[in-house]
Amino acid sequence: MQRVTIAEVAARAGVSTATVSRALSGRGPVSPEVNDRVRTAASELGYQVNSIARALRNSRTDTVGMVVPNIGNPFFTSLVQSVEHALEREGRDLFLCDARSTPALEARRLRSLVARNVDGIIVSPTHGAESAAAVAATAAALPLVQLDRFVDGTSTDWVGVDDIAAMRLVLDHLHASGAHTVAFVGSQETNSSSEQRLSGFRQRVGELGMTLGRHGVLLGEFSIEWGESALTQLVRADALPDALVCSDDLIALGVTRACRAHHIDVPGRLQVTGFDDIDFAGLSEPALTTVAQPTDQIAAEAVRLLAAASQTGSTTTRAAAHIALTPSLVVRASTR
Amino acid sequence: MQRVTIAEVAARAGVSTATVSRALSGRGPVSPEVNDRVRTAASELGYQVNSIARALRNSRTDTVGMVVPNIGNPFFTSLVQSVEHALEREGRDLFLCDARSTPALEARRLRSLVARNVDGIIVSPTHGAESAAAVAATAAALPLVQLDRFVDGTSTDWVGVDDIAAMRLVLDHLHASGAHTVAFVGSQETNSSSEQRLSGFRQRVGELGMTLGRHGVLLGEFSIEWGESALTQLVRADALPDALVCSDDLIALGVTRACRAHHIDVPGRLQVTGFDDIDFAGLSEPALTTVAQPTDQIAAEAVRLLAAASQTGSTTTRAAAHIALTPSLVVRASTR
DNA sequence: CTGAAAGCGCTAACAA
DNA sequence: TTGTTAGCGCTTTCAG
Numbered sequence: 001m002q003r004v005t006i007a008e009v010a011a012r013a014g015v016s017t018a019t020v021s022r023a024l025s026g027r028g029p030v031s032p033e034v035n036d037r038v039r040t041a042a043s044e045l046g047y048q049v050n051s052i053a054r055a056l057r058n059s060r061t062d063t064v065g066m067v068v069p070n071i072g073n074p075f076f077t078s079l080v081q082s083v084e085h086a087l088e089r090e091g092r093d094l095f096l097c098d099a100r101s102t103p104a105l106e107a108r109r110l111r112s113l114v115a116r117n118v119d120g121i122i123v124s125p126t127h128g129a130e131s132a133a134a135v136a137a138t139a140a141a142l143p144l145v146q147l148d149r150f151v152d153g154t155s156t157d158w159v160g161v162d163d164i165a166a167m168r169l170v171l172d173h174l175h176a177s178g179a180h181t182v183a184f185v186g187s188q189e190t191n192s193s194s195e196q197r198l199s200g201f202r203q204r205v206g207e208l209g210m211t212l213g214r215h216g217v218l219l220g221e222f223s224i225e226w227g228e229s230a231l232t233q234l235v236r237a238d239a240l241p242d243a244l245v246c247s248d249d250l251i252a253l254g255v256t257r258a259c260r261a262h263h264i265d266v267p268g269r270l271q272v273t274g275f276d277d278i279d280f281a282g283l284s285e286p287a288l289t290t291v292a293q294p295t296d297q298i299a300a301e302a303v304r305l306l307a308a309a310s311q312t313g314s315t316t317t318r319a320a321a322h323i324a325l326t327p328s329l330v331v332r333a334s335t336r
Numbered sequence: 337m338q339r340v341t342i343a344e345v346a347a348r349a350g351v352s353t354a355t356v357s358r359a360l361s362g363r364g365p366v367s368p369e370v371n372d373r374v375r376t377a378a379s380e381l382g383y384q385v386n387s388i389a390r391a392l393r394n395s396r397t398d399t400v401g402m403v404v405p406n407i408g409n410p411f412f413t414s415l416v417q418s419v420e421h422a423l424e425r426e427g428r429d430l431f432l433c434d435a436r437s438t439p440a441l442e443a444r445r446l447r448s449l450v451a452r453n454v455d456g457i458i459v460s461p462t463h464g465a466e467s468a469a470a471v472a473a474t475a476a477a478l479p480l481v482q483l484d485r486f487v488d489g490t491s492t493d494w495v496g497v498d499d500i501a502a503m504r505l506v507l508d509h510l511h512a513s514g515a516h517t518v519a520f521v522g523s524q525e526t527n528s529s530s531e532q533r534l535s536g537f538r539q540r541v542g543e544l545g546m547t548l549g550r551h552g553v554l555l556g557e558f559s560i561e562w563g564e565s566a567l568t569q570l571v572r573a574d575a576l577p578d579a580l581v582c583s584d585d586l587i588a589l590g591v592t593r594a595c596r597a598h599h600i601d602v603p604g605r606l607q608v609t610g611f612d613d614i615d616f617a618g619l620s621e622p623a624l625t626t627v628a629q630p631t632d633q634i635a636a637e638a639v640r641l642l643a644a645a646s647q648t649g650s651t652t653t654r655a656a657a658h659i660a661l662t663p664s665l666v667v668r669a670s671t672r
Numbered sequence: 673c674t675g676a677a678a679g680c681g682c683t684a685a686c687a688a
Numbered sequence: 689t690t691g692t693t694a695g696c697g698c699t700t701t702c703a704g
Contacts, residue, residue: 351690351691352690352691352692353691354690354691354692354693355689355690355691358689358690364689364690365689365690366689366690367689367690370689370690389696391696392695392696392697392698393695393696394696395696
């Protein structure tokens with residue numbers, strides 16, 4: 001159970017530890033014959049590098065840290081999968097942390113990642129304001145890219161989707177299908193996604209001359225429960241619009257579920273749209289019209305930015321990149 | 337951006353590095369006055385431990401590795417959340433890896449975790465046979481607990497749910513609600529969950545005197561798509577039973593979705609049950625009757641076993657624990 | 673091409 | 689109570 005070290009391999013191969021290191025890592029000159037001897041000795045002993053020791057010596061870990069607001073949200077899960085995929089191509093590992101929508105926990109995770117000497121950090125901050133200090137402090141110490149969401153007032157690299165364009169897609173579609181009054185169900189504007197989507201919504205509603213229903217903007221949280229309760233509120237207030245734009249799929253799923261309970265026909269009486277295109281969006285009854293995010297692209301850009309930042313050493317010199325990728329509309333059965 | 341080391345703190349506080357270490361870690365005698373000086377110096381400089389160096393020195397990382405077959409499956413996501421919660425109480429971090437249902441990738445992840453000197457590993461093996469060698473090799477090097485699934489022929493600690501009991505719950509319920517002919521839709525028997533559930537199913541069907549429909553056992557994979565295709569097969573063969581027992585919720589969700597497409601009334605014409613009780617089980621139309629796994633308990637036991645194994649140093653001495661926790665049936669609208 | 677030796681940052685003996 | 693020192697396992701100059 002005692003781990004095999006490079007010294008034991010060296011002894012067995014009859015060479016020095018330096019030579020073993022050179023042979024195994026493949027950098028530095030080693031005669032073919034010695035190379036062979038070392039490699040067989042290593043495999044006979046079942047040698048495996050000790051990444052900790054290597055990391056200490058090299059001051060790099062080949063590991064990227066990632067912090068997401070809530071791994072229970074399928075959107076973030078697929079973002080994680082995309083990031084892991086992108087990193088794999090470079091032979092780097094991912095250290096994943098869940099902030100459980102708690103800024104204090106998120107701050108702890110970030111500190112822990114810094115202490116672990118990860119080479120860079122990808123974070124989707126939980127809260128626009130309350131996450132700001134921790135993100136800024138972390139960005140000062142390490143290359144850091146914000147994903148999907150970003151915090152107020154900090155300028156680090158960011159990659160996400162163009163929320164304004166997304167809302168344009170959604171509202172143009174609803175407008176074309178005859179909706180006049182619309183309402184928005186989102187989360188409290190405590191993060192950039194919420195803010196951007198709401199502001200894109202307001203903007204396009206104005207441009208298209210649509211009218212905001214009574215109770216036209218309902219803000220809660222990104223959850224199924226909130227979606228259900230929002231719809232119930234609208235029904236109680238007798239303020240149902242023609243269409244309901246939800247700022248994520250969980251909310252939309254809650255809304256359509258509550259519609260079934262209240263016998264409201266979707267999309268006949270009420271059209272509903274979501275955001276993210278999580279797997280289950282296509283499964284609900286009716287299947288959800290929603291905005292698909294290009295998660296693979298987002299992840300690829302993030303990894304690229306991180307690599308670039310690691311090159312230059314410090315993030316502070318360059319201007320921060322702000323990359324908003326183009327979303328696409330997936331039309332299903334919850335709209336006409 | 338250069339990281340602050342203990343030496344700089346020592347210089348500033350006018351003491352030795354050893355004293356700084358003692359003061360900051362709180363073990364070893366330090367005079368209150370010096371303690372203060374060290375602490376203020378540390379915070380002024382923004383000192384943070386270098387976990388890598390500490391880990392090399394202490395040969396422990398306070399980190400547990402976890403490998404799941406597929407993080408896209410919500411069941412594993414909630415298992416991960418439960419494990420992270422349980423570890424948090426002990427102040428240990430989780431290093432999460434996704435095996436993407438690929439034994440070769442899983443083996444790589446396991447090796448990487450060993451190389452990283454994690455203190456222990458929690459793994460839900462992808463494949464009963466093909467994961468066996470890697471799991472065995474890993475268990476030889478580190479404390480390891482298998483979760484939910486286990487590999488053939490290796491005896492490590494295991495925690496999961498009692499699949500036999502679960503199938504008993506399901507079939508008793510279906511039997512009571514008048515189902516006579518039943519069929520089973522599962523995944524290929526490449527992992528223990530599949531095997532156990534199928535065998536529990538067969539057993540209870542026999543005991544209750546129910547009859548297995550034609551095409552009574554359909555095996556594919558744990559996915560929505562497979563559920564849909566399985567139902568379609570049954571319809572085409574005109575072999576629809578009274579009830580369909582699915583070995584996870586994804587399959588069941590696929591089945592109920594296909595039922596909508598084929599205008600098959602659930603539960604009127606066909607009763608359907610799932611397994612795992614993922615969040616979306618309650619959302620589908622009709623809401624799924626399913627078996628809930630006690631994930632928090634499972635995680636707590638796993639963490640406890642890992643701690644115990646770390647204590648004794650080696651796993652080989654003790655007999656392996658095999659802990660099957662009791663599942664519960666959640667009755668919703670997909671059964672009568 | 674190979675070996676000796678230093679040192680990454682930290683902690684635990686051991687001395688003082 | 690504090691300081692000195694050795695060393696965790698690895699890589700990398702620098703000599704040979």
